[in-house]
Amino acid sequence: MTDETPKRSNFITDIIDEHNRIGRFDGRVHTRFPPEPNGYLHIGHAKAIVLDFGIAQDYGGKTNLRFDDTNPVKEDVEYVDAIKADIRWLGFDWEDREFYASDYFEQLYEWAIKLIKKGKAYVDELSPDETREYRGTLTQPGKNSPWRDRPIEESLDLLARMRAGEFEDGSITLRAKIDMAHPNPLMRDPVMYRVLHAEHHRTGKAWCIYPTYDFTHGQSDSIEGITHSMCSLEFENHRPLYDWFIQELEIFAPQQIEFARLNLTHTVMSKRKLRRLVEAGLVDGWDDPRMPTLVAMRRRGYPPAAIRAFIDTVGVAKSENFIDVELLEHIIRDTLNETAKRRMAILNPVKVIIDNYPEDKEEWFDIPDFPYDANSATRKVPFSREIYIEADDFMESPPPKYFRLCPEREVRLMNAYYIKYKDIVKDEEGNILEIHVTYDPESHGGQTADKRKVKGTIHWVSARHAVDAETKLYEQMFLDKYPEDLPEGENFIDHFNKDSIEVLQAKLEPSLAEAEIGEVFQFVRDGYFTLDPLTSTPEKPSWIRTLSLVDSWAKMQK
């Protein structure tokens, strides 16, 4: 990937620098991104991805993609394909290092036997409920299972029979023998294997016992020679356990480093909650443009480079954080401002008739894609007697400082002519049918020889040439800044912003008929737009507003 950002520097790179200084990993930096294929990736995962891949890149190291697929009942290939597509879209490459924890099932099984033989693991016949009771509480120690000291040979035999399918789900487990009184409950003889008669998306029916995440993750890192294993804060409590397994197994020891995950205002980030929005039908799916998922952001026209830049600017630390979604939007706009060609489109059209412009005349202006770039390419835009302008760009009795079309003001039609209000035609209810104006033929191109000042510039589309298209405008899914932090008894799902989508029938300049999927344009004075890759067709174009422009006029009105 292009080197667009300076080398990252944060508490993680401090640790790596220290390792390099003392020679702990011989200068190697090898990371991994370890998703569970049980859902779609969201912007929070993007933080992990950018950190895992980005830091390795900065140090000339490598990053593995490893699916942590130890729970067959929740996982599916559908998700592995989607996850791979998202990571590629973000701009990262794991080359040939695509791994699965399930690749290590046989090795893990051998290691389980090794621990039994060392007297460090035993087969336990406590039920799930009993296991919980025996574990104790946060403040009280647990007590030993009656099976804890059974003979090694017996455990070995039982484990083999577990694998052979002799036991029901939940009836028996393999547990590590650590310390039932340990202050960290994760160290109180954690389960290593459970019986699960379920088909796995990769290993099929080969197994009916599956290792737990805790008995898998650290060893998977070890097998792959991972040096720095980044994960989120809640796994800090697990680190002593991973280290215990690694030490007892006498295998390569990676360094786990925990960081605070990303939270965004005005949205929810947990897979469970996102799934609820989908299942409740409040959004169209995981790729609904309002969702914080990467599929949604891609569909919406967010550039992956902007997402990377966003992650770099929010930084990384160990304190819980909530990023204002405005920062994300700022960086998206910042990127798009550089790359999006300018076009004219009218979302809420009102017709304007230029009385002194000949009825049969039409002109084609060459208008630059990037008006501030002297070398910009141009496109042809037709002009004629009848045009559309935004309904907001005309007011009969405007407030002070209203610079758009109104009875007492001359305004500029962008790149075309100056016009002046003449009169107005309304229907019986008072709705504006058409606005009549006159134009100044001397103002061709939007300026005059006398250099007179025209404060307002509005955009327009020739009525005769306009292309019809649906446009979809989105707002935040939640008006609440922290939709997960609600008063007692309230449910986040009831706070969903039902007005977060608005569909309009717009009039576009004709060049937009040639737009391609994936291209993002700036519809001048409104926002950034892209064709909906899922629903748009040449016959029925459908545009998504990626993001509106900052509207300081609207802000002033408040």
Add this chain to the structure above:
RNA sequence: UGGGGUAUGGUGCAAUGGUAGCACACCGGACUUUGAAUCCGUUGAUCGUGGUUCGAAUCCAUGUACCCCAGCCA
């Protein structure tokens, strides 16, 4: 009443014993053929209390607040 973490402007991140800085947001102003962008400027912070030191966000003591852990989820 266990253990593990974290506290710096509204938000996020820096400053690693020596002038508390950057970004977003906010508020002013300039410019403008996008009320965008750009440019300039103004507010505003070290969780509390003691201590060490010429000097503390940083070191020590103590207190407080918040987060995580009692799945055979990850």
